[in-house]
Amino acid sequence: MKKEISKAFESVSKEKEIYGMWEESGLSNPDTMESYLREKDIAVKKPFTIPLPPPNANANLHIGHMCGYSFQDAMGRFNRMTGHPTLLLPGKDHAGIQTETSFTKILKERGIDKWSMSREEFYKQCYEFSMKNAQNAREQEKNIGLSADYSREFFTLDPRLTKIVYETFYKMFKDGLIYRDKRIINWCPNCKTALADIDTEHEARRGIFAYIVYPFIDESDRARAKEKFGIEGITVATTRPETMLGDSAVAVNPMDDRYKEFVGKKVLLPISNREIPVIADEEIDMELGTGALKVTPAHSPIDFEMGQRHSLEIINVIDEDAKMSGNVPERFLGMGTVECSKSLVKELNALGLLTKIENITHEIAVCERCNTPIEPIISNQWFVNVKPLAEEALKALEKGDTKVIPSGQQRALEHFLKNIQPWCISRQLWWGQRIPVWYSGGKKLHDWLRENRGKDISEYTKETGLEVNGTGEIYIGENMPSDTSVTWEAEQDMFDTWFSSGQWPYSTLGGIEGEDFKKFYPAQVMETARDILFFWVARMMMLGIYVTGKTPFSTVFLHGLILAEDGSKMSKSKGNGVEPSDVINKYGADSLRLWYFSDALPGSNAPVREEKIKGNRNFVNKIWNASRFILMNIDETELDMVSKYEVDSNLPRVIKTKDHIENVSKYLENYKFNLGAEAIREFFWHQLCDIWIEEIKGEIKDEAIGSEIRIAKLAELLLILKENLKIMHPFIPFITESVWQELVALKLADGILMGKQISK
Numbered sequence: 001m002k003k004e005i006s007k008a009f010e011s012v013s014k015e016k017e018i019y020g021m022w023e024e025s026g027l028s029n030p031d032t033m034e035s036y037l038r039e040k041d042i043a044v045k046k047p048f049t050i051p052l053p054p055p056n057a058n059a060n061l062h063i064g065h066m067c068g069y070s071f072q073d074a075m076g077r078f079n080r081m082t083g084h085p086t087l088l089l090p091g092k093d094h095a096g097i098q099t100e101t102s103f104t105k106i107l108k109e110r111g112i113d114k115w116s117m118s119r120e121e122f123y124k125q126c127y128e129f130s131m132k133n134a135q136n137a138r139e140q141e142k143n144i145g146l147s148a149d150y151s152r153e154f155f156t157l158d159p160r161l162t163k164i165v166y167e168t169f170y171k172m173f174k175d176g177l178i179y180r181d182k183r184i185i186n187w188c189p190n191c192k193t194a195l196a197d198i199d200t201e202h203e204a205r206r207g208i209f210a211y212i213v214y215p216f217i218d219e220s221d222r223a224r225a226k227e228k229f230g231i232e233g234i235t236v237a238t239t240r241p242e243t244m245l246g247d248s249a250v251a252v253n254p255m256d257d258r259y260k261e262f263v264g265k266k267v268l269l270p271i272s273n274r275e276i277p278v279i280a281d282e283e284i285d286m287e288l289g290t291g292a293l294k295v296t297p298a299h300s301p302i303d304f305e306m307g308q309r310h311s312l313e314i315i316n317v318i319d320e321d322a323k324m325s326g327n328v329p330e331r332f333l334g335m336g337t338v339e340c341s342k343s344l345v346k347e348l349n350a351l352g353l354l355t356k357i358e359n360i361t362h363e364i365a366v367c368e369r370c371n372t373p374i375e376p377i378i379s380n381q382w383f384v385n386v387k388p389l390a391e392e393a394l395k396a397l398e399k400g401d402t403k404v405i406p407s408g409q410q411r412a413l414e415h416f417l418k419n420i421q422p423w424c425i426s427r428q429l430w431w432g433q434r435i436p437v438w439y440s441g442g443k444k445l446h447d448w449l450r451e452n453r454g455k456d457i458s459e460y461t462k463e464t465g466l467e468v469n470g471t472g473e474i475y476i477g478e479n480m481p482s483d484t485s486v487t488w489e490a491e492q493d494m495f496d497t498w499f500s501s502g503q504w505p506y507s508t509l510g511g512i513e514g515e516d517f518k519k520f521y522p523a524q525v526m527e528t529a530r531d532i533l534f535f536w537v538a539r540m541m542m543l544g545i546y547v548t549g550k551t552p553f554s555t556v557f558l559h560g561l562i563l564a565e566d567g568s569k570m571s572k573s574k575g576n577g578v579e580p581s582d583v584i585n586k587y588g589a590d591s592l593r594l595w596y597f598s599d600a601l602p603g604s605n606a607p608v609r610e611e612k613i614k615g616n617r618n619f620v621n622k623i624w625n626a627s628r629f630i631l632m633n634i635d636e637t638e639l640d641m642v643s644k645y646e647v648d649s650n651l652p653r654v655i656k657t658k659d660h661i662e663n664v665s666k667y668l669e670n671y672k673f674n675l676g677a678e679a680i681r682e683f684f685w686h687q688l689c690d691i692w693i694e695e696i697k698g699e700i701k702d703e704a705i706g707s708e709i710r711i712a713k714l715a716e717l718l719l720i721l722k723e724n725l726k727i728m729h730p731f732i733p734f735i736t737e738s739v740w741q742e743l744v745a746l747k748l749a750d751g752i753l754m755g756k757q758i759s760k
């Protein structure tokens with residue numbers, strides 16, 4: 001047999017070949033791994049599980065996804081190599097609003113208007129679109145070396161998962177946690193959907209600050225005001241004059257001496273000519289504007305709360321298209337909000353009721369997807385009272401059942417849970433899981449009866465002119481109820497996407513009855529990005545404990561945020577994104593992985609550093625070259641003897657190697673990836689290559705081929721190389737497996753490195 005080892009490590013072709021071999025071995029499947037361990041007579045430890053965050057199936061993966069996969073895979077491989085049948089459970093997320101937005105855009109580019117399609121057709125095409133993206137994402141995951149069990153992969157709209165999501169909804173309904181309510185919601189007039197607070201962003205925009213006088217009704221009040229303020233009313237300042245048409249009060253701080261005497265008095269709302277009261281509320285900031293605030297419960301979340309406290313009337317004046325509607329003077333009906341604001345400013349000015357107008361830049365809430373300013377409106381939505389769930393999640397954190405790395409993020413999570421707000425779970429989308437509710441006689445009737453307690457259906461018919469066939473009751477279930485004597489209207493709203501992904505850790509294991517659930521729940525680790533700590537991790541904890549009684553994972557590891565080279569956030573529009581496939585093709589997957597381990601630490605921001613990745617490639621090449629050198633030094637006639645030689649475990653170099661492996665293992669067990677990555681490089685390069693290989697070269701240089709000393713020394717060197725390959729494998733699986741396979745080809749090793757056990 002002639003020894004032939006290629007001179008350089010060709011990452012592009014080698015990585016594909018190696019991944020194929022791993023797939024063929026089936027060891028990513030924990031059941032296969034377990035049988036493998038038993039066959040080899042290795043003690044089987046308890047399973048190790050990470051439910052992998054399912055990326056959105058609406059685009060290719062970015063460099064941030066690859067970061068997560070690198071950490072998850074390193075943890076998975078290390079556990080697999082220390083006796084744990086390991087499940088890295090992969091999947092793809094349907095990502096409700098985000099996918100619907102991207103796919104709608106794609107349709108538009110093709111000249112197709114979404115609203116001209118049927119919902120069913122849209123759903124079908126969007127599904128195909130998602131499946132294509134899922135396929136691409138899967139390939140990318142494999143490119144970074146992810147050893148996930150693809151036989152257990154799920155898409156979040158899989159009927160098996162939907163069934164479990166529905167069961168949770170039914171349970172919550174039975175427990176009285178689900179309710180329908182008129183609430184102020186964030187409404188995106190462009191996407192036509194309700195958004196949770198965390199689906200919105202804040203942006204600085206130009207606007208106006210208008211000072212408007214609301215004159216007092218009483219003559220004596222007007223006189224007092226004139227004396228005090230120089231005008232006959234109270235001046236309010238607002239950035240949105242158009243909302244004044246829906247005002248129910250003017251609020252001042254009870255401690256504010258300027259206004260104390262006017263609390264309880266009435267003012268005339270200009271233009272609308274409605275009388276509204278002056279109320280006192282401690283939340284009012286005396287320093288802001290004039291210290292007097294107009295209160296519009298229907299169109300501001302803060303005012304809505306205030307309205308609740310003071311039982312103020314809710315007057316809707318802006319509709320879901322961001323047009324003026326309802327009880328407003330006719331000339332404003334149907335106007336856009338900006339146009340209405342301008343008209344009002346003009347009219348108020350003519351009336352002498354506009355005292356000042358300032359141009360300002362202020363923070364406003366915008367839709368996270370399309371940047372359209374959010375319109376807070378009153379709407380009927382489905383809510384979950386998550387308070388009791390949050391309390392349990394908080395307990396799990398306090399008891400240490402779940403620990404968050406870094407600890408600063410644990411405090412942030414605790415704060416979020418302590419201040420949790422009701423969760424609006426309905427979304428006006430076409431893409432997702434339909435909320436399984438049916439309305440007898442229609443949704444409108446149900447909401448009307450709920451809002452008009454004490455009134456009956458005949459009054460509904462009288463007021464709305466609508467004939468109904470039903471009771472206004474609801475039925476909870478996936479399929480239409482069998483009672484056909486009434487007309488059933490299906491709820492068209494979809495679940496918030498986090499309502500399904502929040503159940504990921506147990507729904508993917510078959511729910512609480514599943515065989516996999518019994519084996520793999522709870523998971524040991526949740527590894528994800530910190531920007532979805534509240535969106536996702538908090539929800540998984542709340543829902544997990546609620547449904548299963550156990551927190552879904554014991555450790556939450558939040559890797560750092562990957563940024564563009566200049567330290568700014570990567571974004572498509574800025575064009576400063578880094579394509580993971582470019583980096584992998586150029587430097588190899590291992591080099592990229594090593595960079596993540598050193599730079600993307602929990603709590604950090606990591607601007608992409610190409611120089612560092614390039615430097616990592618030098619290390620990868622060093623491993624190849626040094627290994628090649630060791631192997632080339634073994635004469636073909638010595639191979640058999642070297643492979644069979646029993647190396648004394650008390651040799652100083654062997655002991656030192658063992659200590660090193662123990663060290664790195666500890667780093668991995670304690671999530672100190674940067675220290676581990678540094679240690680393997682330091683040891684391999686500066687201990688093994690720089691010192692020991694040179695030493696051994698000297699020790700055998702005068703020995704004849706086949707001599708006992710040569711065999712002993714070469715066997716020692718081989719053992720050290722193999723142990724190094726094993727401990728480096730979780731970090732840099734491709735190069736280490738490639739070298740291992742060279743050993744296998746020379747019969748100096750067997751099997752595949754991925755399944756080997758790290759000797760601690």
Ligand SMILES: [Zn+2]
Nearest residue numbers: 188191367370
């Ligand atoms: Zn939007």
